[in-house]
Amino acid sequence: MGMLCHLLGILTGFVGPLIIWLIKKDTLPFVDDQGKEALNFQLTVLIGYIVAGATTFFCIGPFIGSAVWIVSLIFSIMGAMKANEGVAYRYPVAIRLIK
Numbered sequence: 001m002g003m004l005c006h007l008l009g010i011l012t013g014f015v016g017p018l019i020i021w022l023i024k025k026d027t028l029p030f031v032d033d034q035g036k037e038a039l040n041f042q043l044t045v046l047i048g049y050i051v052a053g054a055t056t057f058f059c060i061g062p063f064i065g066s067a068v069w070i071v072s073l074i075f076s077i078m079g080a081m082k083a084n085e086g087v088a089y090r091y092p093v094a095i096r097l098i099k
Contacts, residue, residue, distance in 0.1 A: 001020060001024055001028060001031045002028075002030050002031050002033075002034035002035070002083035002084075003080045003081075003083040003084045004016075004020055005017040005020045005021065005031065005034050005035045005037075005038040005039075005083070006034070006038050006076050006077075006079035006080035006083055006089070007076065007080045008020065008038075009038050009041065009042045009045075009072070009076045010072070010073060010076045010077075013042055013045070013046065014039055014042035014043050014045075014046060017035055017038035017039040017042055018039055020035055021035025021036060021038075021039055030083075030086070030088070033088055034079075034083050034088065034089065036098050036099070037079070037088075037089065037090060037091060037094070038076075038079060039098055040091070040094045040095060040096055040097055040098055041072075041075065041076070041079075041091040041093075041094040042072075043095065043097055043098075044091075044093065044094045044095045045068055045071075045072045047095070048064070048065075048068035048072075049065060049068055051064060052064040052065035052068060053065075071093070075091055075092070075093075079091065
Protein backbone atom coordinates (compact mmCIF):
# COMPACT_ATOMS: atom_id res chain seq x y z
CA MET A 1 0.00 0.00 0.00
CA GLY A 2 2.93 2.34 0.64
CA MET A 3 4.19 1.71 -2.87
CA LEU A 4 0.71 2.35 -4.22
CA CYS A 5 0.69 5.79 -2.57
CA HIS A 6 3.77 6.79 -4.54
CA LEU A 7 2.58 5.29 -7.82
CA LEU A 8 -0.89 6.81 -7.63
CA GLY A 9 0.79 10.19 -7.28
CA ILE A 10 2.03 9.81 -10.86
CA LEU A 11 -1.42 9.06 -12.22
CA THR A 12 -3.79 11.09 -10.05
CA GLY A 13 -1.73 13.83 -8.44
CA PHE A 14 -2.51 14.29 -4.78
CA VAL A 15 -5.93 12.54 -4.86
CA GLY A 16 -4.62 8.95 -4.94
CA PRO A 17 -2.18 9.27 -2.04
CA LEU A 18 -4.82 11.18 -0.07
CA ILE A 19 -7.39 8.40 -0.44
CA ILE A 20 -4.94 5.62 0.46
CA TRP A 21 -3.61 7.60 3.42
CA LEU A 22 -7.09 8.38 4.78
CA ILE A 23 -8.18 4.75 4.50
CA LYS A 24 -5.08 3.06 5.94
CA LYS A 25 -3.47 5.63 8.26
CA ASP A 26 -4.90 4.14 11.45
CA THR A 27 -4.17 0.49 10.69
CA LEU A 28 -0.73 0.48 9.04
CA PRO A 29 2.02 2.77 10.44
CA PHE A 30 4.23 2.37 7.34
CA VAL A 31 1.39 3.40 5.04
CA ASP A 32 0.64 6.33 7.35
CA ASP A 33 4.24 7.53 7.01
CA GLN A 34 4.59 6.94 3.28
CA GLY A 35 1.10 8.24 2.54
CA LYS A 36 1.89 11.54 4.24
CA GLU A 37 5.21 11.71 2.43
CA ALA A 38 3.66 11.05 -0.99
CA LEU A 39 0.82 13.47 -0.28
CA ASN A 40 3.21 16.23 0.79
CA PHE A 41 5.29 15.71 -2.34
CA GLN A 42 2.27 15.77 -4.64
CA LEU A 43 1.04 18.99 -3.00
CA THR A 44 4.51 20.46 -3.61
CA VAL A 45 4.25 19.35 -7.26
CA LEU A 46 0.83 21.03 -7.47
CA ILE A 47 2.40 24.28 -6.26
CA GLY A 48 5.08 23.86 -8.93
CA TYR A 49 2.40 23.49 -11.61
CA ILE A 50 0.63 26.60 -10.34
CA VAL A 51 3.89 28.54 -10.60
CA ALA A 52 4.40 27.14 -14.12
CA GLY A 53 0.90 28.23 -15.09
CA ALA A 54 1.45 31.70 -13.67
CA THR A 55 4.71 32.13 -15.57
CA THR A 56 3.39 31.07 -18.98
CA PHE A 57 2.97 34.74 -19.79
CA PHE A 58 6.75 35.10 -19.57
CA CYS A 59 7.36 32.12 -21.90
CA ILE A 60 9.14 30.08 -19.23
CA GLY A 61 6.06 28.33 -17.86
CA PRO A 62 6.24 25.35 -20.22
CA PHE A 63 9.86 24.76 -19.25
CA ILE A 64 9.04 24.91 -15.55
CA GLY A 65 6.04 22.62 -16.05
CA SER A 66 8.14 20.09 -17.94
CA ALA A 67 10.83 20.15 -15.26
CA VAL A 68 8.24 19.67 -12.51
CA TRP A 69 6.70 16.73 -14.38
CA ILE A 70 10.07 15.02 -14.93
CA VAL A 71 11.15 15.50 -11.29
CA SER A 72 7.76 14.25 -10.09
CA LEU A 73 7.98 11.15 -12.27
CA ILE A 74 11.53 10.27 -11.23
CA PHE A 75 11.08 10.85 -7.50
CA SER A 76 7.73 9.03 -7.41
CA ILE A 77 9.24 5.97 -9.05
CA MET A 78 12.18 6.09 -6.64
CA GLY A 79 9.74 6.36 -3.72
CA ALA A 80 7.70 3.42 -4.99
CA MET A 81 10.80 1.26 -5.35
CA LYS A 82 11.98 2.06 -1.81
CA ALA A 83 8.51 1.53 -0.34
CA ASN A 84 8.32 -1.82 -2.11
CA GLU A 85 11.52 -2.80 -0.29
CA GLY A 86 9.98 -1.71 3.01
CA VAL A 87 12.27 1.30 3.38
CA ALA A 88 10.77 4.66 4.32
CA TYR A 89 11.49 7.13 1.51
CA ARG A 90 11.90 10.87 2.03
CA TYR A 91 11.51 13.14 -0.96
CA PRO A 92 14.39 15.63 -1.15
CA VAL A 93 12.15 18.46 -2.35
CA ALA A 94 8.86 18.35 -0.49
CA ILE A 95 7.16 20.94 1.64
CA ARG A 96 6.00 19.16 4.79
CA LEU A 97 2.43 20.47 4.99
CA ILE A 98 1.01 17.37 6.69
CA LYS A 99 2.96 16.15 9.71
